[in-house]
Amino acid sequence: MAGLTIRDARKAYGETQVIHGIDLDIADGDFVVFVGPSGCGKSTLLRMIAGLEEVTSGDISIGDRVVNDVAPADRGVAMVFQTYALYPHMTVYKNMAFGLIQAKTPKDEIDRRVREAAKILDIENYLERTPRALSGGQRQRVAIGRAIVREPDVFLFDEPLSNLDAALRGQTRLEIARLHQRLKTTIVYVTHDQVEAMTLADKIVVLRDGLIEQYGAPMELYENPANKFVAEFIGSPSMNFFEASQEKGGFSIGGKKVSVKLSQEVNAIDIGIRPEHLKQTTKQKAVLSGTLDVVEQLGDHVLAHLVTGQGNEFIAKFETLGDIKLGDTLHFDATKENIHFFDKTSGARLV
Amino acid sequence: MAKRTLPRLLQAPAVLLLLLWMLIPLSMTLYFSFIRYVLNSLRKPEWTTPSLSNWRGLGNYEYVLFNAKDFWFAVQNSVFIVTSILLLTVALGLAIALLVNRSFPGRGIVRVLIISPFFVMPAVNAVLWINMILDPVLGLNGLAVEGLNGLVAGLREFPLLGGFFSLWPEIEPISFRATQTSAYAVIMMVTWQWTPFAVLIFMTSLQSEDQQQKEAAILDGANAWSQFRNLTLPHLARPIAIVLMIQAIFHLSLYAEIEIVSRGNGNKNLPYLIGDFATNNIGAASATGIFAVILANIVAIFLIRMVGKSLMD
Numbered sequence: 001m002a003g004l005t006i007r008d009a010r011k012a013y014g015e016t017q018v019i020h021g022i023d024l025d026i027a028d029g030d031f032v033v034f035v036g037p038s039g040c041g042k043s044t045l046l047r048m049i050a051g052l053e054e055v056t057s058g059d060i061s062i063g064d065r066v067v068n069d070v071a072p073a074d075r076g077v078a079m080v081f082q083t084y085a086l087y088p089h090m091t092v093y094k095n096m097a098f099g100l101i102q103a104k105t106p107k108d109e110i111d112r113r114v115r116e117a118a119k120i121l122d123i124e125n126y127l128e129r130t131p132r133a134l135s136g137g138q139r140q141r142v143a144i145g146r147a148i149v150r151e152p153d154v155f156l157f158d159e160p161l162s163n164l165d166a167a168l169r170g171q172t173r174l175e176i177a178r179l180h181q182r183l184k185t186t187i188v189y190v191t192h193d194q195v196e197a198m199t200l201a202d203k204i205v206v207l208r209d210g211l212i213e214q215y216g217a218p219m220e221l222y223e224n225p226a227n228k229f230v231a232e233f234i235g236s237p238s239m240n241f242f243e244a245s246q247e248k249g250g251f252s253i254g255g256k257k258v259s260v261k262l263s264q265e266v267n268a269i270d271i272g273i274r275p276e277h278l279k280q281t282t283k284q285k286a287v288l289s290g291t292l293d294v295v296e297q298l299g300d301h302v303l304a305h306l307v308t309g310q311g312n313e314f315i316a317k318f319e320t321l322g323d324i325k326l327g328d329t330l331h332f333d334a335t336k337e338n339i340h341f342f343d344k345t346s347g348a349r350l351v
Numbered sequence: 352m353a354k355r356t357l358p359r360l361l362q363a364p365a366v367l368l369l370l371l372w373m374l375i376p377l378s379m380t381l382y383f384s385f386i387r388y389v390l391n392s393l394r395k396p397e398w399t400t401p402s403l404s405n406w407r408g409l410g411n412y413e414y415v416l417f418n419a420k421d422f423w424f425a426v427q428n429s430v431f432i433v434t435s436i437l438l439l440t441v442a443l444g445l446a447i448a449l450l451v452n453r454s455f456p457g458r459g460i461v462r463v464l465i466i467s468p469f470f471v472m473p474a475v476n477a478v479l480w481i482n483m484i485l486d487p488v489l490g491l492n493g494l495a496v497e498g499l500n501g502l503v504a505g506l507r508e509f510p511l512l513g514g515f516f517s518l519w520p521e522i523e524p525i526s527f528r529a530t531q532t533s534a535y536a537v538i539m540m541v542t543w544q545w546t547p548f549a550v551l552i553f554m555t556s557l558q559s560e561d562q563q564q565k566e567a568a569i570l571d572g573a574n575a576w577s578q579f580r581n582l583t584l585p586h587l588a589r590p591i592a593i594v595l596m597i598q599a600i601f602h603l604s605l606y607a608e609i610e611i612v613s614r615g616n617g618n619k620n621l622p623y624l625i626g627d628f629a630t631n632n633i634g635a636a637s638a639t640g641i642f643a644v645i646l647a648n649i650v651a652i653f654l655i656r657m658v659g660k661s662l663m664d
Binding site: 050051052071072073074077078079081082083085086087088089090098099102103146150 | 561563564566567568569570571572573574577581582585586
């Protein structure tokens with residue numbers, strides 16, 4: 001077992017730089033999720049850790065050892081791929097044993113490890129089948145099993161749930177969480193799905209355009225996003241943003257004033273409020289009003305899509321809608337700690 | 352039933368035509384193989400017209416199997432030539448396909464050049480090879496040996512070292528039209544012509560190889576050879592089976608190359624033997640033809656089983 005340290009890691013393909021200097025410390029045993037939109041460099045960074053991509057500059061260390069020039073197989077990492085990447089012509093057993101056979105591990109040791117991993121993942125009955133004869137979920141478990149038998153210091157998961165259907169995705173997510181509790185090995189997990197990130201991670205790394213936007217525990221990112229990008233990316237549905245104009249002693253959204261004293265002087269700001277933090281109130285107390293446009297019924301809650309007088313669309317979350325009809329004007333308020341302010345030009349959060 | 356009648360009626364002419372196309376030559380061959388039928392005979396002029404009164408029973412087969420000296424040699428030689436070409440084209444095809452599968456400057460041109468031997472006509476291919484490359488005097492073969500001998504002769508002039516080189520024998524160029532070597536000449540030229548076919552098929556298949564599997568293997572510590580053995584080769588099982596089957600069918604009927612290299616001298620296969628017989632003895636030629644059909648079927652059964660198995664996997 002070991003932690004992971006990344007120091008000023010950069011990656012360039014010819015002239016195009018895709019990773020712009022990343023510093024990251026991952027503690028031993030942590031479950032860290034890289035999350036971000038497609039093209040943000042999260043998979044590239046993972047592949048750099050795995051050794052499948054060369055590091056252009058900077059250092060990647062696993063434990064105390066700089067692994068920049070260490071062969072992928074000798075880094076003490078094991079990877080689970082999005083497409084499973086099982087060896088199609090080998091049985092499940094052989095798939096899991098392949099890495100150990102390459103390392104010339106004794107036969108009985110291989111057998112012990114494979115059977116143990118198969119037991120953990122509940123695939124003991126499929127050991128003699130080929131991957132072709134397995135369902136998507138079973139294949140994913142074999143892929144995880146192949147990683148487990150190598151007893152790595154760090155597990156790398158590259159969007160492992162993307163190819164599964166919704167029901168199976170939820171179930172496999174739970175299994176991965178259980179697996180981490182059981183093995184307590186460091187895991188680096190890449191996904192574009194913020195729900196996976198929130199539910200699985202000890203710590204989340206939000207990436208954009210090859211840079212870390214924020215690194216922290218899931219709830220920290222949810223409650224105190226460092227900037228507008230993180231605020232928008234974390235949380236489902238996304239945070240609502242409103243253009244606000246400066247007024248004496250505060251800002252206003254469409255004529256309704258929010259009193260606040262900011263530590264910095266800025267000209268233009270965006271105000272952000274999460275849909276679940278909008279509370280219905282009277283016209284007098286409201287900071288925000290909108291006309292009901294579309295309603296999404298989701299069973300346990302309702303998402304109401306509204307439009308402000310200025311044409312700003314936003315979402316509010318209700319438990320039930322009651323007797324409100326489309327076209328009605330609704331008024332909202334939110335507690336002070338749930339209203340976020342962002343610099344309009346830089347996107348940075350203002351306190 | 353009525354639903355099926357009309358389509359069947361519409362298919363009938365085509366099916367019938369195909370049936371006749373196959374059945375008439377086959378039954379004529381069978382018929383001729385059981386009678387005495389020659390093109391020229393001063394002694395027995397009645398044998399020159401095919402007729403049931405010239406019935407010979409299994410006599411032609413007996414003659415071909417036991418009295419004609421070249422039959423078993425031709426069978427053996429057919430199998431030898433086909434097997435050698437198959438092994439060489441698959442091995443070379445694999446090697447070349449793996450090499451050009453990487454990206455390098457000028458890959459497009461290289462690929463076109465690699466494919467081009469396949470567009471040369473077999474007879475032209477044979478003439479070019481035997482005269483320009485394999486000829487012991489004027490061909491590349493002769494020139495290379497002559498140059499080598501000249502070089503060794505020059506080295507003999509040196510003091511001290513010359514003594515060592517004077518122990519070297521003069522090298523003789525190999526004559527590929529000779530009895531012992533003409534089969535090798537045919538194998539070489541056909542391999543040259545058909546390797547591109549194998550390369551083409553393997554190359555398309557290599558393009559579809561899963562790269563993530565390779566990365567998984569790299570992480571599992573597999574070296575290049577192990578990746579080739581455990582991933583690429585199984586992935587190529589189907590294209591290899593297809594290359595083997597198509598080539599086996601084609602090369603069992605080689606003729607032009609054998610004719611041009613040595614006119615069958617020391618190098619006959621079944622089609623060539625049939626041609627030999629057909630200059631006069633149509634009965635024996637037909638009997639040999641039936642044997643060739645049987646041999647082709649044996650090969651086909653083996654290959655279809657193999658391809659079938661690789662398709663099932």
